[in-house]
Amino acid sequence: MDYRFESVPAVREGLGNVNYLSDEGIAGVVYLADRLQKPVLVEGPAGTGKTQLAKSVADMMGARLIRLQCYEGLDESRALYEWNYKKQLLRIQAERNTDGTWSDIEEDIFSEDFLLTRPLLEAIRAEDPVVLLIDEVDRVEIETEALLLEILSDYQVSIPELGTVSATQIPMVFLTSNNTRELSEALKRRCLFLHIDYPELEREKEIVLAKVPGISESLADQVARIVRSIRQLELKKAPSVSETLDWANTLMLLNIDQVSAEDASETINILLKYRSDIDKAIKEFNSNGAEFAEQS
Amino acid sequence: MTDTAHEPSPMLELLGGFIRELREAGIPVSLSENIDAMEAVSHIPLEDREALKYALAATMVKNDSHWRAFETVFEVYFSLRGKHYGIDRDGEDGEGEGDSDTPDMEGVAQQGKGDGSGGSQMTAEELAEMLYQALMRGDDAMMRAIARTSVQRFAGMEPGRPVGGTYYLYRTLRNLDLDGVMQRLMDKAREEAPDPGLTPLEERLERDEYESRIDRLKKEVEAEIRRRLVADRGVEAMAKTLRKPLPEDVDFMHASREEMANLRKAIYPLTRKLAVRLARKRRHGRKGPLDFRNTVRHSLSYGGVPAEPKFKYPRPAKPEIFVIADISGSVAAFARFTLHLVYAISNQFSKVRSFVFIDGLDEVTSYFEGVEDISEAVHRVNTEADVVWVDGHSDYGHAFEVFWERHGKEIGPKTTVMILGDARNNYHASQAWVVQEINKRARNVFWLNPEPKSYWDTGDSIVGEYAAHCDGTFEVRNLRHLEGFVENLA
Numbered sequence: 001m002d003y004r005f006e007s008v009p010a011v012r013e014g015l016g017n018v019n020y021l022s023d024e025g026i027a028g029v030v031y032l033a034d035r036l037q038k039p040v041l042v043e044g045p046a047g048t049g050k051t052q053l054a055k056s057v058a059d060m061m062g063a064r065l066i067r068l069q070c071y072e073g074l075d076e077s078r079a080l081y082e083w084n085y086k087k088q089l090l091r092i093q094a095e096r097n098t099d100g101t102w103s104d105i106e107e108d109i110f111s112e113d114f115l116l117t118r119p120l121l122e123a124i125r126a127e128d129p130v131v132l133l134i135d136e137v138d139r140v141e142i143e144t145e146a147l148l149l150e151i152l153s154d155y156q157v158s159i160p161e162l163g164t165v166s167a168t169q170i171p172m173v174f175l176t177s178n179n180t181r182e183l184s185e186a187l188k189r190r191c192l193f194l195h196i197d198y199p200e201l202e203r204e205k206e207i208v209l210a211k212v213p214g215i216s217e218s219l220a221d222q223v224a225r226i227v228r229s230i231r232q233l234e235l236k237k238a239p240s241v242s243e244t245l246d247w248a249n250t251l252m253l254l255n256i257d258q259v260s261a262e263d264a265s266e267t268i269n270i271l272l273k274y275r276s277d278i279d280k281a282i283k284e285f286n287s288n289g290a291e292f293a294e295q296s
Numbered sequence: 297m298t299d300t301a302h303e304p305s306p307m308l309e310l311l312g313g314f315i316r317e318l319r320e321a322g323i324p325v326s327l328s329e330n331i332d333a334m335e336a337v338s339h340i341p342l343e344d345r346e347a348l349k350y351a352l353a354a355t356m357v358k359n360d361s362h363w364r365a366f367e368t369v370f371e372v373y374f375s376l377r378g379k380h381y382g383i384d385r386d387g388e389d390g391e392g393e394g395d396s397d398t399p400d401m402e403g404v405a406q407q408g409k410g411d412g413s414g415g416s417q418m419t420a421e422e423l424a425e426m427l428y429q430a431l432m433r434g435d436d437a438m439m440r441a442i443a444r445t446s447v448q449r450f451a452g453m454e455p456g457r458p459v460g461g462t463y464y465l466y467r468t469l470r471n472l473d474l475d476g477v478m479q480r481l482m483d484k485a486r487e488e489a490p491d492p493g494l495t496p497l498e499e500r501l502e503r504d505e506y507e508s509r510i511d512r513l514k515k516e517v518e519a520e521i522r523r524r525l526v527a528d529r530g531v532e533a534m535a536k537t538l539r540k541p542l543p544e545d546v547d548f549m550h551a552s553r554e555e556m557a558n559l560r561k562a563i564y565p566l567t568r569k570l571a572v573r574l575a576r577k578r579r580h581g582r583k584g585p586l587d588f589r590n591t592v593r594h595s596l597s598y599g600g601v602p603a604e605p606k607f608k609y610p611r612p613a614k615p616e617i618f619v620i621a622d623i624s625g626s627v628a629a630f631a632r633f634t635l636h637l638v639y640a641i642s643n644q645f646s647k648v649r650s651f652v653f654i655d656g657l658d659e660v661t662s663y664f665e666g667v668e669d670i671s672e673a674v675h676r677v678n679t680e681a682d683v684v685w686v687d688g689h690s691d692y693g694h695a696f697e698v699f700w701e702r703h704g705k706e707i708g709p710k711t712t713v714m715i716l717g718d719a720r721n722n723y724h725a726s727q728a729w730v731v732q733e734i735n736k737r738a739r740n741v742f743w744l745n746p747e748p749k750s751y752w753d754t755g756d757s758i759v760g761e762y763a764a765h766c767d768g769t770f771e772v773r774n775l776r777h778l779e780g781f782v783e784n785l786a
Contacts, residue, residue: 008340008347028340028350035339036332036355043360072576141576179360179565180572188358189326195360201508225501232504234560234671261497276669285497 004034004061004172020049020056021199021207029194030057039152039173041137041191046178047240048196051135054174058131063172066126067133068119070140079147080157082116110161120148121157124167131172137187138177145187148175152190199241201228207241212248222259223248230271230281239271247271261285311337314373317535318356321365322542325356332356345374361543361562371519372526372535420471423449428477431509432484439509443516446472453524461538464521465514474510481506544776548630548746549718556629559775560671563633566779567640574644574783584608614646615712615739615785620699622717623683624654624690630746631716632674633775637782638714639670646710651703652677653695656685659703690720692762693727700730707737712785715766718747719759726758732765743769744781 005011012027022030030053033040042050058065068079076082088109095105117125123132134148151157155167175191177183199207205224208215223244231238239247247270256263265282272278311334318325325333333355340347349370357366423445430438447453450471451464485502526534541547543562546555590606598604619638621631635650642648642664649661658681663673685694707713713734735741743766745752745759753760763769772778 008344024346025350025353028347029354032336032339032351032354036335038332040354041358179569181569185324185326189328191358192332192354193358194354195363222501225505226497228508229500229504236564236669259497261495264497276672280669285500 005031007031014060015056018056018059019210020052020060021203021210022053023199023203026053026194026196029192033172033192036192037155037170039175039191040194041175041177041183041188042194042196043177043179044196045198045238045240047242048198049241050176050196051133053196054131054133054176057172057174058133061129061131061172063129063131064126065131065133066119066123066171067135069135070137072139072141074140074144076147078118079120080118080151081121081159082118083110083161084114084116088114112162115159115162120151121165123171123173124151124155124157124165126171127168129169129171131174134173134175136178137175138180138183142181142184145184149186149190152187198231198238201225204228204241204244208244208248211245212252215248215252216257219251219257219259220248223251226259226264227271233277233280233284235272235277235280236274237272237277243271307337307342308334310373313532314352314369315356317369317373317532318366320536321369321539322545323357323359323362323365329356329358348374365540365542368538368540369535371522372538373531424473424477427472427513428480431477431481431506431513434505434509436512439513440516443513443520447517447520447524451521453521453528461518461521461525464525465518468517468521469514474513478506478510541774544779545774547773548633549626549773551629559629559633562775563636566775567637570637570779570783571641571643574641614644616647616708616710617642617645617649617785618703618707618711618713618738619648619650620657620695620713620715621650621652622654622690622692622695623652623678623681624688626720627716627718627746628678630744630772632678634714634716634744634772634778634782635677636670636674637778639664639673641782649706650677651699652681652683653692653699654683654685654688655691655694656683657695657698657702658682689722690717691724692717692719692721692758693725696727696730700733704730704733704737707734709737709739711738712740712742713738714785715741715743715762716746717743718745718757719743719752719762720755720757723756726761728761728765731762735765735767740767741765742767742781742785744772745769746773747771748773 005014008024008027008031011031012022012024015022015027015030029040032038042053044050055065057063091109091114092105095108119132123130137145137148152173155170156164158164175187198204201224204227205220208220208223209217212220227239227244227247247267250267250270251259251263254263254267264285268278268281272281315325315330315333333352336351336355337348340351342348349367352370353363353366357363423442426438427442427446429435430442447464447468450468452467453464482499482503486499489498522534522538543555543558546559548559551559584607587606587608590608591602591604594604594606595602617638619635621635623631631652638648638650648664649659650664651657651659660677660681663676663680664670667673685691715731731741743759743762747757749771751757759769770777770781772781
């Protein structure tokens with residue numbers, strides 16, 4: 001068995017080359033996922049780059065990304081495979097005038113020609129390198145999770161009429177979850193767990209520098225610092241990394257190089273999406289100054 | 297597949313103990329996860345402590361709220377491994393450590409200030425100056441060295457002395473006077489600012505930056521103390537003393553300030569999850585009984601054959617909730633979390649009304665109306681509600697009387713009444729007849745008590761007297777209990 005990655009630093013560097021700034025934890029888990037041949041369950045607040053991680057890993061490996069978006073009511077025929085019913089009917093009707101026996105037809109209509117592959121089966125059968133992304137797995141019902149278990153632990157899919165389809169090569173698998181409900185123990189047990197939180201100051205600054213073209217170092221630094229301060233408040237929804245980037249872009253467009261309290265207050269609706277959060281942040285920025293004036 | 301079998305046995309043993317301790321701390325580690333961890337460890341360079349940490353976490357800790365507990369256990373079990381921190385077990389009798397630290401300290405001092413004073417000869421003023429410099433520049437290596445020296449000097453640690461790490465931490469930090477240093481740093485920042493001075497925003501950012509540096513220093517000090525304690529007492533004993541309940545298991549009544557802050561952070565995701573779950577439950581509720589009329593009507597299109605049975609659409613009743621909460625000191629936190637949770641899922645109920653009392657009673661429903669931020673409203677409840685009648689000591693009897701007088705008539709057959717409190721009545725009259733009367737009018741009356749069951753009806757607690765008239769009395773001591781109760785309510 002060949003391993004895809006040499007070492008943890010190599011993973012980190014590789015991800016860096018495709019513009020995904022990872023940290024020790026992220027790179028370590030991706031590395032282990034390859035070594036242990038296990039799926040990775042990525043959890044964390046919205047907008048911290050969970051889905052992007054899978055995309056970037058695919059990018060780094062030059063692999064094809066197969067994505068299964070989960071939603072309530074997702075079922076076998078959308079996730080795994082489906083028989084092409086119409087084609088089967090046509091086949092049976094075409095057969096009517098010839099003298100084939102029933103068993104011939106049956107064998108024929110349940111062959112691979114009549115199978116419609118869905119993302120999970122497609123990932124298993126792929127010959128080229130693939131990365132399978134199962135996005136927002138917490139949206140499916142707990143019963144539907146069971147669909148995933150076989151593929152996650154053994155990398156195979158059982159089709160009653162065809163037999164078991166095993167993977168030709170073990171794909172990298174990422175599952176993401178926004179943690180709107182507890183996932184089942186069975187699912188968690190089969191995965192490596194990775195929690196991606198809001199990045200540290202330094203990393204956020206680097207992300208801003210990497211993703212916002214032409215931004216100056218000092219502005220990126222200010223942006224990261226202000227966002228960190230905002231995240232320390234008790235908010236309904238703290239600003240995510242993607243919102244930080246939007247904000248940095250906005251400041252660039254407005255030609256602001258030195259963020260003042262007024263600029264921050266005027267553009268804060270890009271970072272925060274709830275009225276009460278916005279009020280709180282603006283109040284915090286301004287009242288703090290008064291408090292200081294008294295002290296000094 | 298791997299060479300787990302050839303693993304050096306000390307490592308295996310250490311991991312075994314580590315996993316036992318994780319389970320003791322309440323983190324569920326299954327056998328297969330255990331095996332995964334062993335395999336993961338064989339793939340990473342063992343001297344890389346960070347990598348080891350993430351490997352173990354990824355394979356065994358599958359819930360983010362368990363991370364802190366994991367980290368603590370990890371620090372205890374693997375702190376001795378890092379080559380930089382190799383504490384000589386034999387030299388572990390107070391003074392002996394000075395030698396191993398000095399060269400390290402000297403080096404830092406030289407690069408830092410250039411006056412080359414060695415660690416052990418440094419005066420307190422010099423140390424304070426170095427601390428100031430280190431925080432100023434955010435120099436991690438120097439902060440680490442300062443943490444070591446100050447623990448050595450100020451904590452006054454003695455081998456075998458049975459005090460907890462918090463005591464040493466307190467002693468060390470008191471001597472470092474971090475508030476004073478903070479003040480100095482801010483003064484300096486103000487001084488150095490270009491002419492118009494710092495704007496409020498800039499001040500705040502500077503302050504946040506220094507605060508985060510000071511936090512890092514505190515963590516270093518804590519880690520240093522822990523390392524020494526581990527060396528003194530052994531891994532297992534230490535892990536046991538440091539064991540803390542997971543956030544969902546923290547007792548409301550005995551939560552420390554830090555635990556309270558964690559609880560407050562935990563409640564929001566909890567309510568979100570609960571709301572999602574309840575909404576789903578409602579949507580996927582099983583079908584109702586057969587709707588005979590509808591079935592016959594549809595059978596006409598099949599020539600009278602009831603080919604397509606129709607069912608009644610289930611209409612789960614949305615109860616009306618009355619929360620009556622004691623908000624006196626001892627149980628205030630409990631009332632706060634319950635109100636928060638109930639209001640967070642208030643769309644599951646047709647109406648929620650809330651009353652709070654100590655010895656007087658006040659309705660606080662209006663505080664929650666049209667408010668986006670529940671915690672703000674809860675805060676107002678605690679500060680603005682008019683709940684003191686005589687002396688501000690809990691008087692359930694009087695509060696219930698007032699409630700009955702003012703609102704008794706508003707209770708109807710759809711109402712579920714939740715009474716929150718420890719029923720410690722300070723030996724006043726119980727007026728249990730009110731609860732009986734409420735129960736006659738209401739659909740259900742539940743009593744939630746944040747005290748452990750074994751304390752009920754001891755001292756001035758008269759929960760038994762009220763319980764006789766309730767449909768259920770529940771011990772609700774932590775978030776896990778509370779979540780379970782509220783979910784069943786909806």
